[in-house]
Amino acid sequence: MSIYLLPLFILLTFLYAKHKKVNVYTSFISGAKQSMGVVVSIFPYLVTIMILVSFIKISGLASLMARGVSPVFNIMGIPSELAELVLLKPFSGNGSLAILNDLFSTYGVDSYIGRSASVIVGSCDTIFYVTTLYTSKTSIKKLGYAIPVGLIATLGGAIISCLVCRII
Numbered sequence: 001m002s003i004y005l006l007p008l009f010i011l012l013t014f015l016y017a018k019h020k021k022v023n024v025y026t027s028f029i030s031g032a033k034q035s036m037g038v039v040v041s042i043f044p045y046l047v048t049i050m051i052l053v054s055f056i057k058i059s060g061l062a063s064l065m066a067r068g069v070s071p072v073f074n075i076m077g078i079p080s081e082l083a084e085l086v087l088l089k090p091f092s093g094n095g096s097l098a099i100l101n102d103l104f105s106t107y108g109v110d111s112y113i114g115r116s117a118s119v120i121v122g123s124c125d126t127i128f129y130v131t132t133l134y135t136s137k138t139s140i141k142k143l144g145y146a147i148p149v150g151l152i153a154t155l156g157g158a159i160i161s162c163l164v165c166r167i168i
């Protein structure tokens with residue numbers, strides 16, 4: 001059933017546009033032209049965050065920080081094997097997928113570590129990436145509470161992910 005949802009949605013959109021007498025092709029081209037300006041304006045922010053994430057991984061800083069916070073994470077119920085994943089997820093989705101792949105190779109996909117890592121990757125977002133995109137296109141530049149709340153929510157999501165996977 002779910003494989004039909006996207007085609008059905010597209011069909012309904014075209015039918016609605018035809019009913020409202022909207023030229024779908026012209027509207028699509030107009031939107032695509034406007035998106036090019038968005039891409040150009042957010043590009044420097046994206047490059048900056050990608051360079052930062054690469055620096056953190058290549059320098060070994062991520063592993064060092066993971067070893068440092070591992071005891072605290074263990075108290076919270078997050079296994080030390082997942083510390084690097086939890087630390088890197090707010091910065092990079094692709095980096096966290098690479099760590100997830102390594103965890104799968106080491107512990108297996110059906111292990112507690114593999115399941116917990118999967119839930120963490122699926123339930124947490126890349127906070128710095130999202131705020132970078134958001135602030136690049138809005139007048140909001142002060143993120144006083146947004147980033148700390150996002151980081152706390154990510155940590156809470158990781159704790160709950162491990163708890164749920166331990167129970168199941």
